């Protein structure tokens with residue numbers, strides 16, 4: 001299979017390999033907990049520096065699932081290695097509202113309008 005090529009739509013240049021083998025952890029449930037552990041490759045735009053993780057290059061996805069007996073051990077091992085290399089693991093949430101510290105654009109606009117007294 002041909003290698004996927006990521007193009008930055010803002011800068012109109014091809015993304016370049018940034019880091020390979022970054023831990024990717026899918027989060028599931030309420031509250032979200034680690035569900036799957038895998039690895040992905042990061043690509044970065046040489047223009048705006050935006051970084052993406054390529055799902056197409058995931059190898060052996062997932063490496064472990066939550067019900068695997070050694071899931072917690074493998075997860076901690078992957079996180080230790082990542083932190084040791086100063087690599088930020090990538091967490092993938094089921095819903096945008098579950099992402100810590102994130103607020104959807106629609107809610108931001110509503111909050112700002114309330115703060116300005118435009119709506120109650």
Ligand SMILES: [Zn+2]
Pocket residue numbers: 008009010011012045046047048049050
């Ligand atoms: Zn760019």
